Amino acid sequence: MTREREALKQFGDETRSHGPDVSRLQERLREEGWVRDPGLAAPTGILAAFRRWSEPLEDGAHRVAARVRASMALGRARNRGLMLAGVAAAVALAAWPRTAPLDVQLQDGADSPAFVSETGRLALTYDGEGTVSGTEQAPRMQWRSGSVDVEVEPNRGTDFRLVTPEAEVRVLGTAFSVDRNALGTTTLVSRGRVSVQCVGGEEVELAAGQSITCWPTTPAGLLGRGRRLIAADPPAALAALDRGAELAEPGPVAVELAFARLEALVTDGREADARAAANEWLAVGAGHRQPAVAELAATLALRLDGCAGAQSELAALSAGDPLLEGCR
Amino acid sequence: MLPFPSPDVVIAARAGDGSARDQLMASSLPTVLAWCRRLGGPRVDPEDAAHDVLIVVLTRLPSLRQEERFGSWVFGITRRVLAKHRRRSWVKNWIGGEMPDIADATADPVRDTELSELAQQVEGILGQLPPAQREVLVLCDVEERTDEAVAALLGVPVGTAKSRLRLARAKFRRLARGRALAPQFVGLTTWGQG
Numbered sequence: 148m149t150r151e152r153e154a155l156k157q158f159g160d161e162t163r164s165h166g167p168d169v170s171r172l173q174e175r176l177r178e179e180g181w182v183r184d185p186g187l188a189a190p191t192g193i194l195a196a197f198r199r200w201s202e203p204l205e206d207g208a209h210r211v212a213a214r215v216r217a218s219m220a221l222g223r224a225r226n227r228g229l230m231l232a233g234v235a236a237a238v239a240l241a242a243w244p245r246t247a248p249l250d251v252q253l254q255d256g257a258d259s260p261a262f263v264s265e266t267g268r269l270a271l272t273y274d275g276e277g278t279v280s281g282t283e284q285a286p287r288m289q290w291r292s293g294s295v296d297v298e299v300e301p302n303r304g305t306d307f308r309l310v311t312p313e314a315e316v317r318v319l320g321t322a323f324s325v326d327r328n329a330l331g332t333t334t335l336v337s338r339g340r341v342s343v344q345c346v347g348g349e350e351v352e353l354a355a356g357q358s359i360t361c362w363p364t365t366p367a368g369l370l371g372r373g374r375r376l377i378a379a380d381p382p383a384a385l386a387a388l389d390r391g392a393e394l395a396e397p398g399p400v401a402v403e404l405a406f407a408r409l410e411a412l413v414t415d416g417r418e419a420d421a422r423a424a425a426n427e428w429l430a431v432g433a434g435h436r437q438p439a440v441a442e443l444a445a446t447l448a449l450r451l452d453g454c455a456g457a458q459s460e461l462a463a464l465s466a467g468d469p470l471l472e473g474c475r
Numbered sequence: 476m477l478p479f480p481s482p483d484v485v486i487a488a489r490a491g492d493g494s495a496r497d498q499l500m501a502s503s504l505p506t507v508l509a510w511c512r513r514l515g516g517p518r519v520d521p522e523d524a525a526h527d528v529l530i531v532v533l534t535r536l537p538s539l540r541q542e543e544r545f546g547s548w549v550f551g552i553t554r555r556v557l558a559k560h561r562r563r564s565w566v567k568n569w570i571g572g573e574m575p576d577i578a579d580a581t582a583d584p585v586r587d588t589e590l591s592e593l594a595q596q597v598e599g600i601l602g603q604l605p606p607a608q609r610e611v612l613v614l615c616d617v618e619e620r621t622d623e624a625v626a627a628l629l630g631v632p633v634g635t636a637k638s639r640l641r642l643a644r645a646k647f648r649r650l651a652r653g654r655a656l657a658p659q660f661v662g663l664t665t666w667g668q669g
Binding site: 193194195196197198199200201202203207208210211212214215218219267 | 500501504505508509512513521522523525526529530533593594595597598601612616617618651
């Protein structure tokens with residue numbers, strides 16, 4: 148006999164002796180668990196609301212997975228003896244985790260490209276070079292090159308700052324990545340909010356999913372950014388090269404900036420502008436790029452106006468130049 | 476019900492297969508994270524706890540002898556890690572340290588506003604249940620596992636699991652009535668519904 152049947156039999160006995168107090172017995176059956184309670188068992192009840200609320204979010208799982216990988220990588224490094232000094236220092240400083248000093252060199256091509264601070268406030272996965280200093284409470288990171296994913300544990304008041312030659316990134320509990328390459332320093336926020344101040348610029352606040360690139364600040368850096376962008380985005384390359392030219396002192400870097408600018412104009416389809424710029428530059432001397440600029444000016448002139456219209460540019464070429472011969 | 480990796484994956488991961496370990500972590504993580512959130516209570520950061528559980532799982536995997544009992548093994552680890560985190564949270568409370576919030580409590584505003592109030596009350600009630608009853612109620616009624624599956628996860632006979640569930644439901648009901656949940660609760664459990 149099932150439990151329900153036993154209960155119903157008991158119900159029959161009770162109703163015979165005390166009269167049919169159905170509501171009382173119904174309540175008792177539910178209380179004692181004889182009848183499956185739809186509010187508890189069915190997913191439409193309050194436990195279902197709790198279930199939906201407590202369902203793990205995908206980005207939460209991703210965050211945990213990233214932390215686990217970083218921790219495991221750190222563990223492997225520890226097992227190989229590479230982190231012995233760090234562990235010893237961490238044990239010694241365990242009593243003062245908030246003020247425990249950080250002093251870590253992050254090397255490109257490391258066996259275990261991950262770092263987790265002793266208290267877990269800061270987790271880094273990197274492919275590049277930099278240093279971590281400051282304290283557990285206020286980590287300071289200098290990032291020289293490459294990319295780094297940063298996760299700062301939220302709600303612990305950690306004042307983390309990352310500095311590159313182009314930008315300072317400040318954060319209070321979030322996750323973001325920083326990539327420093329020829330284009331500058333790009334900060335991409337994956338969770339929380341981040342404040343970024345490019346050198347010489349306003350401080351801007353980024354939300355999750357937003358990014359910003361702080362341009363290089365030196366003429367050489369701007370030359371690198373310009374060269375990188377010539378093929379993909381000539382107008383952006385020109386903007387970087389023009390800014391570099393404004394900052395550059397006369398010399399090789401200034402010459403390369405001007406030459407890259409000619410390349411960007413040609414790539415952008417502005418051949419007449421490129422010809423004019425080349426001729427203007429030749430008039431004042433194009434330094435070590437003089438022959439190449441003359442060649443470029445003549446080529447553009449021939450393409451735009453033919454032999455008759457390109458006489459002045461052709462005259463600047465040395466005797467025997469194939470372009471010159473072609474117009475004889 | 477959230478999935479666990481197949482015994483084949485567990486065997487390969489135990490043997491050191493990197494992709495199998497990734498697969499094992501990917502398939503276990505949602506379940507572990509859900510357990511940490513549902514069983515940890517409001518003072519435990521579920522992501523912290525899930526991280527610690529996965530670390531223990533991955534480092535102690537070679538010691539697992541019965542791959543078909545992987546789920547039960549992980550549940551046992553989760554139970555121990557959560558107990559440790561709860562103890563830590565009380566210590567922090569006594570010494571006045573910072574208390575973690577639930578990591579994703581405000582990650583989705585819509586979900587938060589619609590469900591948070593009711594769900595947090597449920598979480599409070601679950602926190603008042605004895606651990607064994609809380610576990611069985613979450614596994615059976617929140618995660619909708621069968622009595623047999625829950626018994627296997629807990630490592631107890633099916634009858635014991637059912638008995639605990641019966642007591643847990645009764646106590647949950649009493650506690651819910653003692654809170655402002657009574658109208659919703661009674662409305663959802665009227666005799667004959669469902």
